Amino acid sequence: MTRSLATPFTRHAGVAVPLIGGPMYPCSNPELVAAVSAAGGLGVVQPVSLTYVHGHGFREGIRYIRSLTDKPIGMNALIEASSKKYFQRMSAWIDVALEEGVRFFITSLGNPRWVVERVHAVGGVVYHDVTSAKWAEKGLAGGVDGLIAVNRRAGGHAGDKSPEELFVELSRFEVPLVCAGGVASGERFAHAIRLGYAAVQIGTRLIATRECTAAEPYKQAIVGAGEEDIVLSERLTGVPVAVIDTPYVRRMGLRASPFERWMLRGRRRKHWMRMAYALKSLWQLKRASLDETGRRDYWQAGKSAGDVHSIVSVREIVDELAAALEALPARVQ
Ligand SMILES: Cc1cc2nc3c(=O)[nH]c(=O)nc-3n(C[C@H](O)[C@H](O)[C@H](O)COP(=O)(O)O)c2cc1C
CATH class of the missing domain: 3.20.20.70 (Aldolase class I)
Incomplete structure (x- = not known):
């Protein structure tokens, strides 16, 4: 049936x-x-x-x-x-x-x-x-x-x-x-x-x-990634976002900086920090996702990339x- x-x-x-x-x-x-x-x-x-x-x-x-x-x-x-x-x-x-x-x-x-x-x-x-x-x-x-x-x-x-x-x-x-x-x-x-x-x-x-319509290198990075290649980064928005572990991500580090963490603690400061994160990450992610050279290897993906x-x-x-x-x-x- x-x-x-x-x-x-x-x-x-x-x-x-x-x-x-x-x-x-x-x-x-x-x-x-x-x-x-x-x-x-x-x-x-x-x-x-x-x-x-x-x-x-x-x-x-x-x-x-x-x-x-x-x-x-x-x-x-x-x-x-x-x-x-x-x-x-x-x-x-x-x-x-x-x-x-x-x-x-x-x-x-x-x-x-x-x-x-x-x-x-x-x-x-x-x-x-x-x-x-x-x-x-x-x-x-x-x-x-x-x-x-x-x-x-x-x-x-x-x-x-x-x-x-x-x-x-x-x-x-x-x-x-x-x-x-x-x-x-x-x-x-x-x-x-x-x-x-x-x-x-x-x-x-x-x-x-x-x-x-994401760039080919981004798609190929997902095809090539295993579960273990997906890491959580706080550098985009201050809270963990799943990204592919690439040379760029390693250079940036995964944790928010001490200054960013201090900003995220106060109610008012948190508001401004979130705005700054949003503006920066919207632009960075847009550029990376459309870049056909693959040089901007800053790509979001979850562990399902392994499948x-x-x-x-x-x-x-x-x-x-x-x-x-x-x-x-x-x-x-
Ligand atoms: C590149 C990327 C961008 C995402 N952006 C958003 C978003 O803007 N808003 C949202 O609610 N979820 C967003 N998500 C989460 C997805 O809607 C969905 O819940 C998630 O991808 C499911 O997990 P999976 O990637 O393992 O399939 C995003 C996920 C990925 C991979």
Whole structure:
């Protein structure tokens, strides 16, 4: 008997496969987002990547993605109130996304209540990024419909728990949980769904695809990396971010400097330090991801890089993951 791929997540998002193409700064080019959705998963727009890295106006960029696929897409909203100007811009982007028909939102940091109110008003859903029960409680108090459980194997800002530990910790909330981190093979995908996750969010695997417009040396570095080549660096944002261990990363060191750590301790100082980090790292990561010479070897990737052995199309990845799930015995959803 073929297993149904339907889960509470697929019903929320209106997609066929319980898979999210995670938002990635700077790697979420519009063609990549569209390809994930077209293949049956949910492609998620990273707004700063869409505009600052890939040069689209926000509304025009969403329309461009929608010209490539008529399947649902999502949007990532980093809602930490870091500055009034940033907040106003994110708020306007959310309104534009809603006007353009986006109905699935992933909020990161901050209190998601105001996003939930706007999105629920038009029948959409909001999932919130969390790394522990403490953050899940805050997100759920804001009314979110599901949780993105970011584990310690994730690319981007990693959590500190294993996918199994995090599932046990979060399952008492009885909302759909999405496993974010460490999945790039059918085997790991099926394992996460068997644990009870309603979907899996992938990032690293999608960079080594034909549809991703990241530079070839970046893609090849992911193909060549093993799990042990992924290290956590505080030098980008002050909190650990997973990067490939390259000569550049070794020269920079992995820990924040004593001055940066001092800045991060005070409430006010922390605000300025975060702003400085954001400006510097947005620029550095953009340059590195697009540099075809490979000299700027500053590349984010998670431990799932160990399961990436070739550059393929997004559809091949989605088909492989869906097939691994279909092979599982059917169970009551
Ligand atoms: C290069 C890169 C950039 C990322 N940028 C973001 C981001 O801007 N916002 C976000 O919520 N998650 C970001 N992530 C996390 C992904 O959305 C996803 O949760 C993660 O990659 C899953 O782990 P995996 O890389 O092992 O598949 C990023 C991940 C990578 C690899």
